Amino acid sequence: MKFIDEAKIEVWAGDGGNGACSFRREKFIPRGGPDGGNGGNGGNILARTDTGLGTLMDMRSQKQYRAGRGENGRGANQFGAYGEDVVLRLPVGTMVFDDETGELIVDLNQPNQEYVLAKGGKGGRGNSCFATSTHQAPREFEEGTEGEHRILRLELKLLADVGLIGLPNAGKSTLISVISRARPKIADYPFTTLVPQLGVVSLGEGQAFTVADIPGLIEGAHEGHGLGIQFLKHVERTRVLLHLLDIVDPANPDPIHNYEMIHKELAEYSPEIAKRPEIVVLTKMDLPDVQEKAPAVRAELQKRGCVVTEISAATHVGLSELMGQTWEVLSRARATPDA
Numbered sequence: 001m002k003f004i005d006e007a008k009i010e011v012w013a014g015d016g017g018n019g020a021c022s023f024r025r026e027k028f029i030p031r032g033g034p035d036g037g038n039g040g041n042g043g044n045i046l047a048r049t050d051t052g053l054g055t056l057m058d059m060r061s062q063k064q065y066r067a068g069r070g071e072n073g074r075g076a077n078q079f080g081a082y083g084e085d086v087v088l089r090l091p092v093g094t095m096v097f098d099d100e101t102g103e104l105i106v107d108l109n110q111p112n113q114e115y116v117l118a119k120g121g122k123g124g125r126g127n128s129c130f131a132t133s134t135h136q137a138p139r140e141f142e143e144g145t146e147g148e149h150r151i152l153r154l155e156l157k158l159l160a161d162v163g164l165i166g167l168p169n170a171g172k173s174t175l176i177s178v179i180s181r182a183r184p185k186i187a188d189y190p191f192t193t194l195v196p197q198l199g200v201v202s203l204g205e206g207q208a209f210t211v212a213d214i215p216g217l218i219e220g221a222h223e224g225h226g227l228g229i230q231f232l233k234h235v236e237r238t239r240v241l242l243h244l245l246d247i248v249d250p251a252n253p254d255p256i257h258n259y260e261m262i263h264k265e266l267a268e269y270s271p272e273i274a275k276r277p278e279i280v281v282l283t284k285m286d287l288p289d290v291q292e293k294a295p296a297v298r299a300e301l302q303k304r305g306c307v308v309t310e311i312s313a314a315t316h317v318g319l320s321e322l323m324g325q326t327w328e329v330l331s332r333a334r335a336t337p338d339a
Contacts, residue, residue: 007059007154008099014042014067014083016121016144019129022075023137034138035077036127042120042147043067043083047106049113053091054198056156067118070144073126083120083147091156093237099151117152121145160198160212161330163238165262167252170244171283173197174313176213179323203323209330212238236270239333240326241278247297248289255297259306277329279307281322286312 017039024032045067065088071080096105096117106115124142131138164172180199197213214235235241243262247255259280267274280301284290298308309325311318 006156007056008063008151009059009088009154010064010149010151011045011086011118012064012066012149013045013118013120013147014069015146016040016042016123017070017072017080017083018143019124019126019141020073020075020078021127021139021141024076033136034127034131035075036141037073037075037078037080038126038129039073039123039142039144040070040080040082041123042070042144043085044116044120045118045148046085046087047090047094047096047108047115047117048087049092049094049108049111050089051092051111053089055091056094056154059088059090059154067120067147070120070123072144073123073141077126077128080123082123085120088117090154093157095155095157097153097155099153105152118148118150121147157237160238161209161334162201162211162240162242162326163235164211164213164242164244165235165266166244167246167249167258167262169249169251170246171313172213172244175242175244175281175283175311176211178313178316179319180211201323201326203327207327209327211242235266235273239276240330241276242322242326243278243280244283245280245297246283247293248284248287255293256300259301277333279309279322279325279329282308282310284312284314285310285317286315 019039020036022034022036024035026032045065065086067086068083070083073080090108092109092111092113094108096108096115097103098105105117108115122145124144127138127141130140164176166172176197176199179201199211199213200208201211202208243259245255245259246252249255249258252258263274282290282294282297285294294310298310301308307325307329309318309322311322313319
């Protein structure tokens with residue numbers, strides 16, 4: 001399984017047009033002189049962020065992009081038209097790498113950000129540019145230069161304030177669906193969420209934050225197991241983690257082991273991520289089995305220094321308290337210079 005957060009594309013900027021070699025020839029005007037115009041510049045390949053996009057799916061369906069070639073110059077000092085640019089619309093949070101060198105070209109982390117990924121070739125000069133007082137009939141002209149050709153690797157990392165982490169079926173999709181207008185797919189089987197979902201939570205004037213429902217994590221994720229590395233890349237840009245635990249999951253019956261396993265996966269991938277502010281959320285508190293088991297689990301997690309809260313997304317119990325608590329932690333994280 002693979003959600004759309006990486007793509008490889010090949011781009012060709014347009015070649016520049018050739019300069020013209022031409023001489024003015026009109027009746028009654030002898031020795032009219034050179035009048036060859038310059039060629040037009042080739043079109044650029046541009047990246048522009050679009051806040052309406054959330055995946056790189058378009059980049060995976062079309063993998064090659066060519067900008068327009070500049071027109072050749074003409075007589076009568078007519079310059080060639082510039083080649084048409086190609087604009088690639090990309091989600092905010094896309095990082096563009098040179099696939100051959102691995103160099104990061106640009107991190108598109110701002111709305112309406114624009115960047116030239118491949119520059120068009122320069123148009124050649126016509127022979128009129130070479131005329132001098134001692135060289136009045138030049139036949140020299142220049143051909144246009146080639147546009148840049150690059151193979152690019154695109155990598156999308158969601159820009160969210162809060163990331164929902166946990167095993168598959170921990171209740172992440174249900175939670176984001178009730179605290180925001182996001183409508184992820186919800187079903188009773190693992191890896192229902194294949195594409196990360198973003199939602200906006202509003203607590204009142206001036207109190208809003210974005211939440212990312214990120215596909216479930218399993219043991220060995222830092223080595224690429226399950227949705228693996230692709231999941232962890234999206235966690236990198238979140239400031240606060242809500243770690244959801246289903247403490248009566250029949251497939252994973254030991255909630256303390258589940259918590260420690262996921263925390264270990266985060267640390268193996270990035271020690272810095274593992275140190276992010278975290279709230280452990282015990283989910284599905286409307287179920288009698290969960291209510292019975294929750295006190296012992298909560299006490300055990302608190303021994304480990306965890307901040308623990310309990311909710312039921314189905315009945316909305318504890319949600320307002322959780323969102324208020326999240327806002328407080330997020331506000332502190334935003335105020336920290338390195339956050």
